[in-house]
Every structure is written in C-alpha cells, then in structure tokens.
Amino acid sequence: MVAPLIVALDVDSAQRAVDLAAELEPHVAGFKVGLGLLARVGPGLIERVAAAGKPVFVDVKLHDIPVQVQRAATEYGRHGARWITAHASGGAAMLGAAVEGLASTSPDGGVLAVTVLTSLDDAAIEAVGIEPPVGDLVASMAAVADRTGCEGAVCSTHEISMVRAVAPRLISVVPGIRPQPSDDDQARTATPDEATMAGADYLVVGRPITGAADPAAAAAAIAR
Numbered sequence: 226m227v228a229p230l231i232v233a234l235d236v237d238s239a240q241r242a243v244d245l246a247a248e249l250e251p252h253v254a255g256f257k258v259g260l261g262l263l264a265r266v267g268p269g270l271i272e273r274v275a276a277a278g279k280p281v282f283v284d285v286k287l288h289d290i291p292v293q294v295q296r297a298a299t300e301y302g303r304h305g306a307r308w309i310t311a312h313a314s315g316g317a318a319m320l321g322a323a324v325e326g327l328a329s330t331s332p333d334g335g336v337l338a339v340t341v342l343t344s345l346d347d348a349a350i351e352a353v354g355i356e357p358p359v360g361d362l363v364a365s366m367a368a369v370a371d372r373t374g375c376e377g378a379v380c381s382t383h384e385i386s387m388v389r390a391v392a393p394r395l396i397s398v399v400p401g402i403r404p405q406p407s408d409d410d411q412a413r414t415a416t417p418d419e420a421t422m423a424g425a426d427y428l429v430v431g432r433p434i435t436g437a438a439d440p441a442a443a444a445a446a447i448a449r
C-alpha cells in the first residue's frame with residue numbers, strides 16, 4: 226500500500242471535476258482543487274467537490290500581506306476547505322494569518338505551507354537570487370510553518386526527511402508523483418513507492434490519474 230492519495234482535479238470544467246470525484250472517491254483520501262479551475266468556475270466548486278464525501282484541499286497558494294491572506298483563508302474555510310495552501314516564503318506573520326483565518330470558519334481545517342514548488346530545481350531558485358540547495362530552503366520554511374501553527378508542508382519526496390527533522394509535528398503532502406518517468410513541468414519527482422518509503426503522509430497526484438484513459442483504474446493501481 227502507498228500513502229493515501231489526494232487527486233488534483235486539474236480539469237476543464239466543474240462538471241468534469243464533480244464526475245471524476247464521484248468516480249474516484251472509493252480509491253482516494255481526498256481531492257485537490259487548484260488555481261486553474263477555481264479561476265474558471267469560482268469557489269462554489271469546493272462545495273460541489275466536497276459532496277463526493279472526501280475532504281477538499283484548496284490549493285490556492287496564498288501569498289500576500291497578512292490581512293489579505295487572512296480574509297481569503299476565512300472565505301475558503303466558509304466554502305468548506307479542509308486544507309488550504311499558503312506560500313511559506315510569505316513569512317511567519319502571513320502564515321499565521323492564514324491559520325487564524327481558516328480556523329475562524331473551518332474548525333477542522335489546516336494550512337499547508339508550500340515550501341519550494343516541485344517544478345523548481347537548484348538552478349531555478351538560484352536564477353531568482355536564492356541560494357541552493359533546495360533542501361536547506363525547505364528546512365527553514367518548514368521551521369516557520371511549524372511555529373506558525375500550520376498543519377503540514379508541501380514538499381517533494383526528496384525533502385520529506387528534512388521537514389521531519391526540523392518539524393516532526395508537520396504532515397508532509399507530496400506532489401510531483403510520477404508512476405512512470407515523464408518530461409512535463411515537474412522537476413523534483415518520485416514514484417508513489419519512493420514517496421511512501423520516504424514518509425509522505427499524502428501523495429498528490431494529478432495528470433497520471435486525470436489524464437489516464439480509465440482514471441479509476443489508474444487511481445486503484447497507484448493506491449495498490
């Protein structure tokens with residue numbers, strides 16, 4: 226068995242997301258809705274996906290001044306978000322504001338701090354003036370996420386042990402999962418087994434499931 230799956234419903238319509246959620250529900254632990262589809266159909270999507278009966282991870286990757294982030298987190302909680310994401314690089318006050326906002330409307334909700342996007346590698350962070358390696362940056366960010374009351378960190382498989390070392394309380398939510406090698410936009414990838422062995426609490430999987438000819442069969446195969 227691999228760690229529980231959260232399926233990223235990065236599809237083109239609310240109806241497709243709702244249909245996929247109903248089809249995949251027996252195989253997965255939760256669903257993630259992201260920026261593309263939320264921008265297209267609005268936050269009412271969260272309630273519609275939640276109707277499938279699994280927690281909804283609202284991956285909005287908030288990053289603004291604390292007051293704005295608090296307001297946004299409050300509203301996503303009102304829509305039923307079980308988890309929301311905020312960029313750890315927004316700093317401690319911003320993460321704390323996200324935690325406070327979400328808690329005000331979603332008592333069981335938790336903030337997941339996005340550390341370094343799995344689409345970035347050492348060269349990409351160096352190009353924007355941040356000193357590599359990615360792992361050191363993830364560790365500092367996890368420490369901030371921990372002391373601001375976040376529930377977890379979003380990181381790649383390669384940094385799970387670093388998150389655990391600095392912040393054992395945080396859950397690790399891990400995207401960049403590729404059952405087979407691929408050459409898409411993800412840079413720091415791993416197989417479901419590798420991520421599970423590394424200690425991931427949840428695997429976030431999108432295209433390997435949503436792009437499969439039979440998404441339910443693909444989810445069941447990964448889950449096994």
Ligand code: C5P
Nearest residue numbers: 233259341342343400401429430431432
């Ligand atoms: O299709 P794929 O499996 O690459 O989907 C991964 C999902 O995880 C996407 O919805 C993406 O937005 C999200 N994600 C990520 N890397 C992060 C945080 C979230 O790929 N660091």
